[in-house]
Amino acid sequence: MSQAKSPWDEANPFDENELLGSSDSFDGLSDDGADLTGSSVGDASVAGTDEAAEESEATVTGRVLCVNCGHNLDGQPMIEQCPNCGHAITDSVHGDALLDTASENAQRLFEASNLVWYPTVLLTILGAAAMTFQLIQVRNVIEDAQMVFDLGFFIAMVTPAISILGIFVLTRRRTVAYYYARYSEPATAMRLAAYALIIVATICVGAMYLGRIIGEMLLVAWFAIPNVMFLDGMGKLMKRLARKKLAKYLHMCGFWAAVLSAAALVVMMLRRFGLQDVEVTAPRIALIWLTIISALILWGVTLRQFVLARRILRSLKRTGG
């Protein structure tokens, strides 16, 4: 989940290529493709993209699928449109800046962002009210710290509803046709099935010996993965809007969302081993501090998120015209 990589590293921690263990260089291209700067496209796939001028002569040399219809663009000139559906080939290769595409695209995104914005505001207000209410009637520091943690955890469990919607309406670049074309080949489908089988088997075997721990890990994964993916996708979207600082910031948020999720898991593990019932002072204090620090970070992140979300909305609105 949390990798040693720098958070603003281009690499998506949930990059499907990594999940697939793909060694095909052209696969990597289409995913890093959201890179607006675009000039650093892998040489394996596109000849001579260092200069914008050279791009007019460049052709796609590798299996790059059209993000719109899944058609294989191998051998097509970069400046052309997909022969199958007419979508710009440059978009499939390195993700066109939204500024260069039709303004309806940005307009549509701006409208869709409301679907994510309002539930987020509502959830934050409810969560803040509940946590504040909990904190003003302090009885026992440990119990309260745990109640706040539970509340935070409950809110976290609801957030995937918003982030999954966000992934679908805002950050998804490729169509179902693309994924079908990419994964329907027998070799790829077999490989996917094998990975799925290994993961399910690992969880099942693990659950037999470490039942509750695996269950808790799955709970954390349930909110960690969609949230990190959504923040990462929003970062890529901001890059396509040429908002590099916002993009960097969103990638950083994705990184911290992963760190917080890992911290939540640590707190749950500490509780699992019954530290609240034992008369061991040090771990109890550690538990309290972990909870308080997590809550503070969560608040900081939430507040920054509001400022940021407003800038994103304005960004989209401006581009939409």
Ligand SMILES: [Zn+2]
């Ligand atoms: Zn196409």
